[in-house]
């Protein structure tokens with residue numbers, strides 16, 4: 662038995678054939694040169710076609726296709742409501758992809774998929790109460806309670822990037838202001854660095870990239886922090902401060918056995934990871950913070966495709 666798992670991020674899509682034990686049999690990654698729903702659908706369909714050509718028996722044994730999408734969904738209707746990093750609103754992506762692939766397609770939030778992958782074959786193995794927080798270009802989370810995904814009444818539970826940390830604060834891609842993601846999501850960290858580098862107090866940051874503000878990344882920010890640039894330190898500590906407090910409160914509310922941390926920004930920014938760990942260890946409620954085990958995601962880029970595939974199997 663195989664399932665097809667697809668992970669649709671803001672810059673790349675990845676398709677993988679996954680077996681029932683959650684092992685990747687084969688996978689392909691394609692860069693999204695164009696982000697219109699039509700172009701993305703076409704790109705994914707081509708990648709899937711190629712996977713089936715490379716694995717001629719897989720299509721016959723395929724029993725589901727799951728797609729993890731970075732955004733807010735109306736999953737039962739196959740609708741992507743808001744996907745800030747793709748610039749999508751109300752896109753009937755489930756239906757579009759189903760037509761292009763000729764197979765039924767189920768949509769999941771990308772973090773839901775990643776959490777399900779980590780739970781079954783990664784950092785969550787053997788755990789029944791787990792909180793997963795990822796910081797990449799966006800910020801997301803997923804909640805596993807008593808071995809099950811918490812989805813909420815409208816499938817919106819765990820939308821952690823959009824908890825408010827500064828009422829009326831920075832503009833977020835979701836259309837609202839003051840969301841956590843607007844401070845610590847990779848795209849927004851870079852935007853804040855570019856704003857800073859354009860000001861006199863950001864001259865050190867500007868010089869660091871030879872005046873080319875397009876070269877500013879969260880990794881550049883951490884280098885500047887380590888070398889004592891005060892303006893970079895202020896930006897970093899505000900962003901990480903919001904993240905740490907929000908995650909600590911989340912741990913207090915949910916009392917997870919394990920907190921799994923991952924995502925492109927968090928995995929490349931050790932200072933952020935360290936300060937987040939310290940924040941949870943000091944700002945969570947006493948009993949919850951003493952008992953929670955804080956670990957890094959174990960599957961890297963693979964968690965999304967594995968989880969989406971496993972969720973698409975008939976009895977996940």
Ligand SMILES: [Zn+2]
Nearest residue numbers: 823833835840
């Ligand atoms: Zn938001």
